[in-house]
Amino acid sequence: MPAIEDILETLNMIHEECLDIRTVTMGISLYDCISDDEKSMNRMVYEKITQSAYNLVATAEEIEKQYGIPIIHKRIAVTPASLLCGRLTRDGAVRLAATLDRAARELGVNFIGGFGALVQKGFSTGALTLIDALPEALATTERVCASVNVASTKAGINMDAIARMGEIIRETAYVTRENGSIGCAKLVVFANAPEDNPFMAGAFHGVGEPERVINVGVSGPGVVASAIRRAGEDCSLSELANLIKKTAFKITRVGQLVAHEAGRRLGVPFGIVDLSLAPTPAIGDSVAYILESMGLEKCGCAGTTAALAMLNDAVKKGGVMASSRVGGLSGAFIPVSEDAGMIAAARSGDLTLEKLEAMTAVCSVGLDMIAIPGDTPPEVISGIIADEISIGVVNSKTTAARLIPAWGCGVGDMVRFGGLLGEAPVMPVKRATPAKFIRRGGHIPAPIHSLKN
Amino acid sequence: MIPVRQWKKTIRLEEDTTMKAVISVVGKDAVGIIAKVSAACAACGANILDISQTVLHEYFTMIMIVEIEQLNVPFSQFIDRMEALGRENDLEIHAMHEDIFNAMHKI
Numbered sequence A: 001m002p003a004i005e006d007i008l009e010t011l012n013m014i015h016e017e018c019l020d021i022r023t024v025t026m027g028i029s030l031y032d033c034i035s036d037d038e039k040s041m042n043r044m045v046y047e048k049i050t051q052s053a054y055n056l057v058a059t060a061e062e063i064e065k066q067y068g069i070p071i072i073h074k075r076i077a078v079t080p081a082s083l084l085c086g087r088l089t090r091d092g093a094v095r096l097a098a099t100l101d102r103a104a105r106e107l108g109v110n111f112i113g114g115f116g117a118l119v120q121k122g123f124s125t126g127a128l129t130l131i132d133a134l135p136e137a138l139a140t141t142e143r144v145c146a147s148v149n150v151a152s153t154k155a156g157i158n159m160d161a162i163a164r165m166g167e168i169i170r171e172t173a174y175v176t177r178e179n180g181s182i183g184c185a186k187l188v189v190f191a192n193a194p195e196d197n198p199f200m201a202g203a204f205h206g207v208g209e210p211e212r213v214i215n216v217g218v219s220g221p222g223v224v225a226s227a228i229r230r231a232g233e234d235c236s237l238s239e240l241a242n243l244i245k246k247t248a249f250k251i252t253r254v255g256q257l258v259a260h261e262a263g264r265r266l267g268v269p270f271g272i273v274d275l276s277l278a279p280t281p282a283i284g285d286s287v288a289y290i291l292e293s294m295g296l297e298k299c300g301c302a303g304t305t306a307a308l309a310m311l312n313d314a315v316k317k318g319g320v321m322a323s324s325r326v327g328g329l330s331g332a333f334i335p336v337s338e339d340a341g342m343i344a345a346a347r348s349g350d351l352t353l354e355k356l357e358a359m360t361a362v363c364s365v366g367l368d369m370i371a372i373p374g375d376t377p378p379e380v381i382s383g384i385i386a387d388e389i390s391i392g393v394v395n396s397k398t399t400a401a402r403l404i405p406a407w408g409c410g411v412g413d414m415v416r417f418g419g420l421l422g423e424a425p426v427m428p429v430k431r432a433t434p435a436k437f438i439r440r441g442g443h444i445p446a447p448i449h450s451l452k453n
Numbered sequence B: 001m002i003p004v005r006q007w008k009k010t011i012r013l014e015e016d017t018t019m020k021a022v023i024s025v026v027g028k029d030a031v032g033i034i035a036k037v038s039a040a041c042a043a044c045g046a047n048i049l050d051i052s053q054t055v056l057h058e059y060f061t062m063i064m065i066v067e068i069e070q071l072n073v074p075f076s077q078f079i080d081r082m083e084a085l086g087r088e089n090d091l092e093i094h095a096m097h098e099d100i101f102n103a104m105h106k107i
Helices: A004-015 A038-052 A056-067 A090-107 A125-140 A159-175 A182-186 A221-231 A237-266 A287-293 A304-322 A340-347 A353-360 A378-394 A435-439 B033-044 B075-088 B099-105
Strands: A021-028 A071-078 A144-152 A156-158 A187-191 A212-218 A270-274 A367-373 A399-406 A414-416 A423-425 B020-028 B047-056 B059-067 B091-097
Touching: A004 B020, A004 B059, A004 B099, A021 A038, A021 A056, A021 A237, A038 A071, A038 A090, A056 A071, A056 A237, A056 B075, A056 B091, A071 A090, A090 A125, A090 A144, A125 A144, A125 A159, A125 A182, A144 A159, A144 A182, A144 A378, A156 A159, A156 A378, A159 A182, A159 A187, A159 A378, A159 A399, A159 A435, A182 A187, A182 A399, A187 A378, A212 A237, A221 A237, A221 A287, A237 A270, A237 A304, A237 B099, A287 A304, A287 A340, A304 A353, A340 A423, A353 A367, A353 A378, A367 A378, A367 A423, A378 A399, A378 A435, B020 B033, B020 B075, B033 B047, B033 B059, B033 B075, B075 B091, B091 B099
Parallel strands: A021 A071, A144 A187, A212 A270, A367 A399
Antiparallel strands: A021 A212, A144 A156, A187 A399, A414 A423, B020 B059, B020 B091, B047 B059
């Protein structure tokens, strides 16, 4: 029988410290839906998704109730849609996105990921079609998330793709300008994209994945921040690292339990647990507050990168032992608009784009949910993406950029996306342009794997 | 603040492998809280294995461990009944499967 102290600790984590399972994501392969006939392909895609996941939401809700742990999102990730787009026109790709959207609505999941392409070495016909279709697809659908992998440590960086994505992001911002350019919040540009990531907007069902799979993303920045606060100010960083490890272990064990149960009840193999600290705009559910509770006056001040590096490492060390299979993005997320502490630090000017870029070298993901002025030229957007992507490629890690050029907004304005996407202050961007560099196009070769300095 | 927790162990049975749930009750202390929760458990066929309760700063906290193998209603309905009982009596009552606590605190 569990000890009373343990029971009270768990209850406190759930009810006071915002502990939750962030997402239960079902990956579904769409290979068997590929067809040269667009109509039958759309029909097969719709049927495959809705039949595979018909009881996903109900099962997750059942688990949520039984264990008393909130499961915030139930989501779907599919095979990168560019693999289905080879014979489609641009409009055909938009219709495919509409089919995914319809399937997501039918199932009651809030996001479906995988409307994306892998172009780290070059473009296939399908990838080109899909990328062209992105702005309209994101504007005309509600729940479809897109991701484009433009680089990898083994393949190098596809600069043509980055140049194109700068234009696409700007166009997406324009066509969704009525809603705070929200289309861009559903579009991620990746380096070294993981194939089993359960988190949106970057989730897709990788090419080496089984027919169906359940991946679970845990969360719990509030629990870590409370543990650090309880430890007091005299606690050394070594002791703090140990404390974070123990806390991450406990959080991840719940993720493992839910993942195992969900897989068993749905009759779908359990894939991975993603050990991520994913913030929400709710007070007390912020990664920035964790850093501040370590002793930083404000997230973004000197020392932030070091504190984040320690946090990220300790989360992984604690989590790895708690789960039988770990994968996805696994680390601390720093999405500006989704984190109350980050929003405050960005508003006060303590957190800048340049500091965020440095932080992404030591934590999970990258420049995430960052609003920039709506008139930022596409070449500058591409330049920011290229910088972020290079960090991932050279350091053999996943990095990504989810930038929102908020149409009609300037520095200091707030852009509101609503719900868990939160709100973001428009951050200043350097005005000098990398246009000539970006226009060169081509490919930045893969980095050398020796002489590591 | 004095972190003194005086748990009154009223019943303690031997460790076994039957399915159990943890019921937590938090609220302002009042007469008959245990009686009400116990009666609701009995009505659903939940066998009480352990009760620990304390009163801290006028707040009543009780943790009850019950066996749920012989429930005469589905577990989800049992959870609903407990939560409804909480709402009726201005208490916060949660019933959760024991596995979440074991997963988190046992290696």
